[in-house]
Amino acid sequence: MSTTEHPQQTRRTEPQPQIPRTIWVLAAAAFIIALGYGFIAPVLPQFASSFNVSMAAAGAVVSVFALARLLGAPGAGVLVDKLGSRPVYLTGLSIVAVATFFVAFAQAYWHIVALRFIAGFGSTMFTLSAQALIVRVTHPSIRGRANAIYATSFLLGNIFGPIIGAALSFLGYRVPFAVYGIGVGVAAALVWALTHKPAGEGAALPPAKPAMRFAEAWARPTYRALLVTAFTNGFVNMGARVAVLPLFAASVFEHGGAASGLALTAFAAGMAVTLQFSGRLADARGRRPLILAGLATAGVFTGVLGLAHSFWPLIIISVLAGAGGGLMSPAVQASLADIIGNDRSGGKVLSTYQMTQDFGQILAPILLGAVAQAAGFGTAFGLCGALAAAAFVLFLFQGKETMQR
Numbered sequence: 590m591s592t593t594e595h596p597q598q599t600r601r602t603e604p605q606p607q608i609p610r611t612i613w614v615l616a617a618a619a620f621i622i623a624l625g626y627g628f629i630a631p632v633l634p635q636f637a638s639s640f641n642v643s644m645a646a647a648g649a650v651v652s653v654f655a656l657a658r659l660l661g662a663p664g665a666g667v668l669v670d671k672l673g674s675r676p677v678y679l680t681g682l683s684i685v686a687v688a689t690f691f692v693a694f695a696q697a698y699w700h701i702v703a704l705r706f707i708a709g710f711g712s713t714m715f716t717l718s719a720q721a722l723i724v725r726v727t728h729p730s731i732r733g734r735a736n737a738i739y740a741t742s743f744l745l746g747n748i749f750g751p752i753i754g755a756a757l758s759f760l761g762y763r764v765p766f767a768v769y770g771i772g773v774g775v776a777a778a779l780v781w782a783l784t785h786k787p788a789g790e791g792a793a794l795p796p797a798k799p800a801m802r803f804a805e806a807w808a809r810p811t812y813r814a815l816l817v818t819a820f821t822n823g824f825v826n827m828g829a830r831v832a833v834l835p836l837f838a839a840s841v842f843e844h845g846g847a848a849s850g851l852a853l854t855a856f857a858a859g860m861a862v863t864l865q866f867s868g869r870l871a872d873a874r875g876r877r878p879l880i881l882a883g884l885a886t887a888g889v890f891t892g893v894l895g896l897a898h899s900f901w902p903l904i905i906i907s908v909l910a911g912a913g914g915g916l917m918s919p920a921v922q923a924s925l926a927d928i929i930g931n932d933r934s935g936g937k938v939l940s941t942y943q944m945t946q947d948f949g950q951i952l953a954p955i956l957l958g959a960v961a962q963a964a965g966f967g968t969a970f971g972l973c974g975a976l977a978a979a980a981f982v983l984f985l986f987q988g989k990e991t992m993q994r
Contacts, residue, residue: 606728612735614783615719616742618682618776622715623743625769627750629689633705636762640698650705652951657709658716659947665714666940670800674721674934675784681714682777690770693763713943720939724926730872732923733879737868740918741861748857801933803941812928812938814987816945818880818921821980823946825891825973826914828953830856834894834907836958837966841898848900855904856911863915871920877988880924883917884981886910892974895967924988 637647668677688708695701719739727735754765806812830853838849871879890910897903925942929935953973961969 606731608731608735608738609726611722611726611784612738614780615722616738618780619719619739619742620746621772621776621779622682622685623746624750624753625689625746625772627747627752628754628765628769628772629692630751630754632754632762632765633701636692636695636766637698637701639762640701642698646698650701653702654705654709654712655947655951657706658713659944659951661710661713662717662940662944662947663937665710665717666936666938668714669718669721669936669939670934674718674725675780678715678718678722679777679781681711681716681718682773682780684708684711684714686770686773686777688770689766689773693766693770713940717936717939717943720922720925720943721935723922724929724935724939725931727926727931729927729931732926733868733871733876733919735868736922736926737864737871737919740922741864744857744861744864748854748861799933801929801935801938803937806928806935806938806941809928810987811924811989814984815921815924815928816942817980817983818884818917819942819946820949821884821976822887822914822917822921823949823951824953825887825949825977826910827946828950829891829957829970829973830910831954833954833957833961833966833969836961837895837970838903840966842900842903848903852903852907855907856914859908859911860915860918861911863912864919867916868919868923871923876920876924876927877984879920880917880984880988881981883913883915883920884977884984885913886916887913888974888977888981889913891977892971894973895965895970 633650634647637650665677665681685708688704688711692701692704695704723732723735723739834852835849838852842848867879867883887910890906890913894903894906894910897906925935925939929938957969957972960972
């Protein structure tokens with residue numbers, strides 16, 4: 590059942606539910622997964638380069654993972670609807686664990702490409718099924734908090750992972766992949782052990798639900814507005830930040846690598862701090878205000894990033910741009926869950942959202958790189974601001990509060 594009632598009005602008549610145990614289990618697994626990814630991210634292109642391939646080919650081992658996620662999302666959504674969230678989640682984690690572990694034993698460049706492509710399919714399986722599990726087990730009044738907890742776990746892993754990965758770098762290129770593969774295997778075992786049967790309140794998963802038809806979600810203006818928001822988030826907060834910011838820092842600062850690394854850390858810090866309260870605000874004040882605030886904040890401060898020609902403005906603007914991502918992330922996920930509801934499976938609905946976001950992340954480095962080369966980084970980052978502004982206007986008029994009881 591849908592209602593336009595304010596979330597606070599719902600809580601006046603209903604006691605505040607507790608965060609289900611399943612959410613904490615998924616959050617713990619997410620931290621392990623993200624931590625391990627930080628081990629391999631710094632060495633993956635270098636490992637590929639050690640096989641005497643071009644810089645473009647070395648970068649392709651990163652792109653092929655994102656491509657596999659994009660191609661695999663529709664199938665993963667179908668599997669979630671047909672088989673249920675838990676088996677797809679565990680299978681996806683297992684695929685990532687095995688494929689990544691065997692990268693440590695690659696004897697040729699194409700071995701790395703093939704294994705990272707396989708791992709990309711596993712990644713989209715566990716990402717989609719985790720979101721579907723969060724939808725199934727979380728009460729509408731705490732969806733923002735639950736998604737904030739999950740997102741924070743991933744973010745903390747992404748912050749600390751590269752630090753530990755740097756400490757492991759003296760062991761060579763291969764060891765981090767073996768460590769990551771084992772770590773993801775541990776995460777899969779953790780989820781299996783703690784969700785395979787009832788073990789106390791909140792431990793049991795609800796039975797499988799009928800699938801929500803994609804046409805039903807598409808008919809809702811809010812869902813279409815969320816897809817535009819997903820593309821914008823992938824383009825601005827993921828693609829531009831990760832791919833274009835390092836190039837900008839290298840062109841402006843003497844020690845571009847250090848400056849870009851600190852800017853990325855500042856972005857993550859701004860997002861991490863904001864996530865501590867944005868999920869609660871999304872539950873208490875509604876999804877729409879947080880999504881609009883996040884789009885506005887991310888758009889403004891990413892849009893002016895090209896004007897940061899000294900160190901501290903770069904860091905401060907990066908923190909504020911990260912805060913924009915933190916404001917809207919839990920609200921967007923909670924709004925998706927509101928559309929699907931607890932009584933249905935939303936595999937296709939969620940997979941379309943993820944594909945749209947991944948497409949934005951893949952397109953941004955190509956398009957913004959061309960714009961930066963032709964017209965400068967100020968114009969490239971300004972394009973990000975314009976895209977966020979367009980998404981803001983669309984969501985302002987099309988986004989609605991659709992809270993499912």
